[in-house]
Amino acid sequence: MDIFEECAAINELLQTDDGVEARNRLIRLLDSLGRENQAYNPLLNHLIRESGLYPYLEPETSSWQDRFVYESFKVDIGQDEPVTLHSEQSLVLKHLLDGDDLAVSAPTSFGKSLIIDAYIAIKKPTNVLILVPTIALTDETRRRLNKKFSGEYKIVTTSEVELGERNILIFPQERAIHYCDKLEQLDLLVVDEFYKASQAFDKERSPALLKAMLKLGEKAAQKYYLAPNIADLNDNPFTKGMTFLRMDFNTVFLEKHEEYKDINKNVQKKNDALLRILGKQETKSLIYAGTYSGVDSVTTLLVDNADKENSALLSGFSAWLAMNYHPNWKLTNLVKRGVGIHTGQLHRSLSQIQVRLFEEEKGGLQTLVSTSSIIEGVNTSAENVIVWSNKKGKLKLDDFTYRNIIGRGGRMFRHFVGNIYILEEPPIPAETQLELMFPDELLADVDDEKYKQELTKEQLAKLLHYKEEMSQLMGQESFERLRNEGMLISSDTELIATIAFAIKKNPRLVRGLANLYAPTNDYWVWTLCNVLKLVPGGWDAPYAKFAEFVRALSSNWNLTIPELLDQLSEQDVTIDEFFKMERNATFKLTALLNDVNVIQKEIVPVHKIDISPFIAKLSKAFLPSCVMELEEYGLPRMLAKRITASGLINFEDEKLDLHSAIKLLRELKPEIFAKTEGLDDFDRYVLDYFYEGIAIQ
Known part of the structure; x- marks a missing residue:
């Protein structure tokens, strides 16, 4: 490649305002020079400046004007040395420092979180709360901010912790709701991946996230909401008064390889293509497998065909997994081959360890096979992204999620170009309009006077019926107190009414709750099955199997995981089911039991039953x-x-x-x-x- 000719072509694109194509060609040129270990000349540095990619400037070979820009865009982000921002990062930061409320859509490689760090370092706010979609992201964000700000701030990630003088709070939405009453005021509310507030993108989590955005938004002096790949945002009460900024500014280039055209839905060709792609790569690869069965197919293929790595670290990890989890678990065999698994069901520390091993330069994992957890759970990326499946669960991938997945390719300063291998036909490109609105599942928490204009006639009628029904079941005064004090976790009017009706009509259910604090756990199964039936089909397991699992889990501190699995052998609980059921028990079941407990104390106080201690233990998986x-x-x-x-x-x-x-x-x-x-x-x-x-x- 002739560098001068390529620079001339890039300059022409910049002159004709085709900034995206100019930037893409420039990034590919930088990648080529990096592979050949060539220094940048002043002309190239000038084009880097013109394209706004200031962090990529080489000051040693730049003109004084370009060096001046490189220094001018440096900001404190809490590290020893300031960091140069690119032009669009700087624009977003200026808005925030001016006090604007922002909803920002920008690509994965944009560097949105760096702006949070700069804001904290420059403004030194008293209280910042960052809402993240998963617990895995909670820890990743905590680690990043701990390195920079632990000397000045108390970093809080669990809802039991008291506030310090200055605080950075990092919560998934459910925890944030519990913590809300402890907060009088927030200087900045950050919502990462705020597109999940739309039911179109996360039906299960969106009500809790919307609830958190409403409650915390009222206490926040300023708001900064982040998401990728959104073209437009509807008028809604959740982002009212916020400025929407759409930034299509990429810092890496995605080179797409459309393998699916040759594969043509042939399973054998697809398998061969995957093994061929992995065989020629010396750098890291993320494989998006779409579903749990997809992960299983890919990992079986790799166990059968991939060679074992000569790595003492991975051999040690394999032996550690065999001893602490299960000797016959597929992951113990996979990691010897340099392959890890990332799904939303694994124990948190296991996911963290694998991401850490994936980011090791030598001796670590080379490949990570994942469901959508890799775009929801962590901020890792790789030079190669392989799209094995065009599904997300049972549905076809939409363009928004697809772009989110391939956005994991490449990384600033490490891989200018991300290689994207597409093994199944991608979705048709589409502009994503984000629609945020009140879902029915949030009605129990909505002030119908305040949000009358935002609710549909059907929702207003449903809310009126709910209020009348609950007042009849538990009395007007009790019902008003429950609403005002926010004692219920669920905001779903149908579920709350179902619980209240079951308690009113079935005295045995309430008396059975006393089994949960009896000296033995012999009668837990009957009680838990009756509680589980209140949410039919929501447990990923038959009621009796799940209830038996909870009973066995009560020995979690005294027994090892292999011993617990042995105890559950009659129920055929696999290691993967163990992870899934522990997660459902500690989150979904504790939330349901909390609401059952709160409502039964109001409707039948005569029984003097309180299962709060049991709920507290279950929420910790019966661990200290x-x-x-x-x-x-x-x-x-x-x-x-x-x-x-x-x-x-x-x-x-x-x-x-x-x-x-x-x-x-x-x-x-x-x-x-x-x-x-x-x-x-x-x-x-x-x-x-x-x-x-x-x-x-």
Whole structure:
């Protein structure tokens, strides 16, 4: 490639206002020069400046004017050295520093989170709350901000923790709702991936996210909402008064390889294509498999065909998985071949460990096979993205999600070009209009006077019927108190009415709740089955199987996971089902039991039944309180158990809260590495990763 000719072509595109094509050609040129280890000349640096990609400037070979721009766009982001922003990042930051409320749509490679860091470093706000879609993203965001701001801010990720003088709070939406009453005022509310507030994109989570946006938005002096690939935003009460900025500014180029045209839906050709693509790659690859069955198909193919890696780290990981989870689990075999699995069902610390291994330069995982959790759960990316499936669950991928997936290709400063291998026909390109509106599932929490204009006639009628029905079932005063104090987790009028009706009509159900704090768990199954039936089909397992799982889970601290699986052998609970059911038990079932408990105390107070202690234990998967929280920070339960058994920290102490536990872990770090019994090399690797995430700035 003749550099001067290519620069001339790029300059011509810039002169004709074709900035996107100019930027794409420029990025490809930078990639080519990087592979040949060539320095940039002043002309190339000038084109980088003209295209707004200021971080890519090489100041040593730039003219003084271009060097001036490189220095002028530097900002403090909480690190030792300031960082140069690109032109569009700088524009967004200026809006925020001016006090504007922003809803920003920008590509995955834009660097939206860097702007949050710059805002905190420059403005030094008292309270910032960042809403993220998953617990995995909670920890990833916490780790990033902990490195920069832990010396000045208390970083809060769990709803039990009290506020400090200055706070950065990072929550998924459900936790944020619980914490809302502790907050008097927020300087900035950030909602990451706010497109999930639309039922079109996340039917299950959108009501909780909308509820959090409403409640927290009222306390926020300023709002910053982020999403990728949105063309337009409808008028709605959730983003009222916010400026919508659509930024189509990419910092990497996506090179698409349309393999599906040759494959033509032939399964064998598709398998061969995947093995061929992986065989020629020396860099990391993300495989989007679409569904759990897709993940299973891809991983079976790789177990049968991929060679084992010569890596002591991965061999250690495989042995660690066999001992702590299950020797015959497919993942134990896969990781020896440099392949990991990322789905929403795995234990949190397992997902974190695999992403860490995937980001290792040498000796780590080369390939990660994923469902949509890779675009929802973490901010990782790779030089190669392979779209194995054009499905998301049972449905075909829409263009919005597809662009989100391929947006994981490439990474600033590491891979200018992301290679996208498309093995099934992609969706037809479409502009995404984001529609935010009140769903029926939010009606129980809506002030119908305040939002009368936003609700449909049908919703207003439904809300009136709900109020009348609930007032009859539990009395006007009790019902008003429940609404005003926000004691219910669900906002679904139909579910709340179903619970109230069941309690009123079935005294045995209420009396049966007492089984949940009896000395033995012999009668839990009957009670839990009756509670589970209130939400038919919502548990990914038959009622009895799920109830038996919860009963076995009560031994979670005393038994290992292999021992629990052995105990559940009659129910045929696999390791993958174990993860799924533990997640459903700690989130969905605890939320349902909370609402059952609150309503029964109002309708039949004479029984004096309160299952709050049981709900608290179940929400922690029957582990000591801070053990479950530390697992989110990257300390697996089996290591916490060994630290306790070695007499170093008593995690069973009910008075030990999360931040006290972290303080102890920091203070006792040398002893924990030296005196914890039975630590192998991989345990130490995991501990190192955990300690990185809690180090004080």
